[in-house]
Amino acid sequence: MAAMDDIDSAILEHLQRDARITNRDLARALGIAPSTCLERVRALRNRGVLTGYHATVDLAALNRRVQALVFLQIRPLSREVIESIKSYVAGLPEVLSVYVVAGGDDLVAHVAVQDVEQLHSMLMDRFSPRREVVTFRSSIIFQHVSEPVVSPLDDV
């Protein structure tokens, strides 16, 4: 993996904050020529550093006013079973994000639904019937803050 200098870091910071900034403005903010800037952004994409540009949407506007974390215990804990249940959960329309974790629980799902009733239905209809899900519990999310900008950590 090629090294990243300060300009690359600044590019990433700007694009994480506002992915629709024009190349022109980005170049101006960095003090380099637009053509150079374009080349660097393209290189970051090709290197796999920049993985995508995504709009974020207000969940309430999408009829999803209730969020929860669902913690699942999976058995047996084989690679195949984990892969399969992970794909299944991630594919559910109510699910925003899935974590495969170590510790007391094996899977954590971040879900967003219309109301608590729908949360309950979803748990009963989609999680309970699965044999590999031996148990699960849910925590309603009161607040969720997400940092849009991730900076590189310096080597020790």
Added chain:
Amino acid sequence: MAAMDDIDSAILEHLQRDARITNRDLARALGIAPSTCLERVRALRNRGVLTGYHATVDLAALNRRVQALVFLQIRPLSREVIESIKSYVAGLPEVLSVYVVAGGDDLVAHVAVQDVEQLHSMLMDRFSPRREVVTFRSSIIFQHVSEPVVSPLDDV
């Protein structure tokens, strides 16, 4: 909140998938004129439905190869204490996301650090000293899949 029709939903889907799509291409994909498309996108922003455009970055490229969920118990559970610890945790550079939840734990932090050693240091240096954090435990994240596109849920 104004109603959303199929075209609005399609706009949201496209922009969530690729926030840098040109207005022209977006309009073409929807079968409407670019000027109309522009107007609708602007309306979605003004209504607060579209909240932002963000580039996503490969965490490994930023020297963050280890992720974990950290579950915190907070006492006393007053509004002020929760607000304050939430802001503190969200402001830490290692933290990607913070959930304030109901249930056995009160706060869940999604952190991304360079290695397990740094995770340990972080827990010891940043969480342990806080008086309001009565206990915490961490779960290493093996995999994390995040759905980039969120669709509206139909009313029941």
Added chain:
DNA sequence: GCCCGCACCGAATCTCGTGCGGTGACTCGG
């Protein structure tokens, strides 16, 4: 000291964004 590679720049061209006036459909009162 010379050569080569690399990153950067500036100009030219081509595409795109965006405001404006016009137009058709739909609604509602007469």
Added chain:
DNA sequence: CCGAGTCACCGCACGAGATTCGGTGCGGGC
């Protein structure tokens, strides 16, 4: 049934931006 008002949409035109390409300076290797 008809006419006016409203609203979303469209096409056009102009300004702004994206992207390419040839040129340039600098630093490392020999």
